[in-house]
Amino acid sequence: MQFNFAKYQAAGNDFIIIDNFQDHYYTYNPLLTKQLCHRQFGIGADGIISIEKKAGYDFALLHYNADGSQGDGLCGNGSRSALHYAQVLGIIDQKAYFTAIDGAHIGYIRNELVDLTLQDVTLVQPLGSGYFLNNGTRHYVEMVDVIERMDMEAVGFPKRNMYPFEKEGVNINFVQLLEPDAIRIRTCECGLDSEPLSCGTGAVASALVASAYYGLNSPVKVTTKGGKLQVTFRHLPDGRFIDIHLVGPVYQSFCGTVNPANLPPIIGCNPL
Template structure:
């Protein structure tokens, strides 16, 4: 069975998009997702995106990390899918229904409402998620927020100086986070700007993470460090994050289609 794909990226965070809305595909498991994501023997990507019909929204978006694990949300992929779809849409995800709207060379995405209760992150036991009494090798008192997937956020003087490639996987797999966690280290430049690096669960260091930008901005706003509309600069580029009075997060930024191709399903099944 020959299957078409679209290779896309948002600020360097790249995706292979499979569209099963018009033509059904065989079941996609973790093994096949990770095989397609492999950069040496597959197509190569940070996340594999599967579009399917939905009874609750215009269509459904499923998200598989490079290790094959399925997750509930991906902000950069949401912008890419909006660009691919070409018109405003409501999209069902594992983290809830979001609204996307293509804009020029990118998109604006209503990411929904953040969740702060420790059970919603989730954490292994109860604590204040605004100022958590935990630390890892000098990274201490983080905040936690769920924006469709779980994030822990550390504010530091210089996010570039943190050895995130080493400490990121340690925090991601800490027993405190039973579903693992995305790790964000951020530096507040001023009340309108944040610098951010992200270790993404199941994918590793990434050039950009849309949900990470949302989680970090909201946590900074919650702590009173920035205004309610900020620019978040990641290694791959900048996203604009606004947290409205209606408690909903809106993310705006670019997305790019890189190329299209096809593959034999049986080669990766």
């Protein structure tokens, strides 16, 4: 069955957004997900976000990774993109109460910016040479002096299954401090075979670590390879972070219709 989609990008983090709100056009299938996200044999994206109907909420969001796996944590930039598409579809106006895999969220659309609230973070803990926290998604944050020198293939991706995350994996963020109250980040995400241009929950995790251990104040400006984001929060005396927001623009690149039956198999290039 063919279905409509919209292609979005948020700070270079790109997604296929599917409207499953009225009719269930897209049902999760690992191979189909991988085909749709493939940049040569499909539409191309870092992941798929499906907008679903959910009692008690404006909508629910389901997230699938580009490698065909189901997302096991919140997708920040994908959620912000879906908020914008939900407004385009007429599901919401300028505010939404929705649910994702980690629970309930509120989103706002203000002019050109999409603002996503995240769950409170009660613990930011040292781990190895960096820090770990869960803000709806597991993140490990490590500070570096010159972020451009990081070899993500050799250093970043192998760390995704570092101890004690050998089984479930963890998203890896490398962070360079800037002045004032600003950081530059790069991320290796679980579920992706290459480095994304940005990661929304990674931006938040990195900003909170920079605040907890390096004294940065809200709002923290975050520069990624694909664009700029802003993270706002309240840092309480007991160490907790509340009222956390990820803010930035999103863009609908194009929209279209795809028939999964017409997608070619994902194969390697034959030698000449």
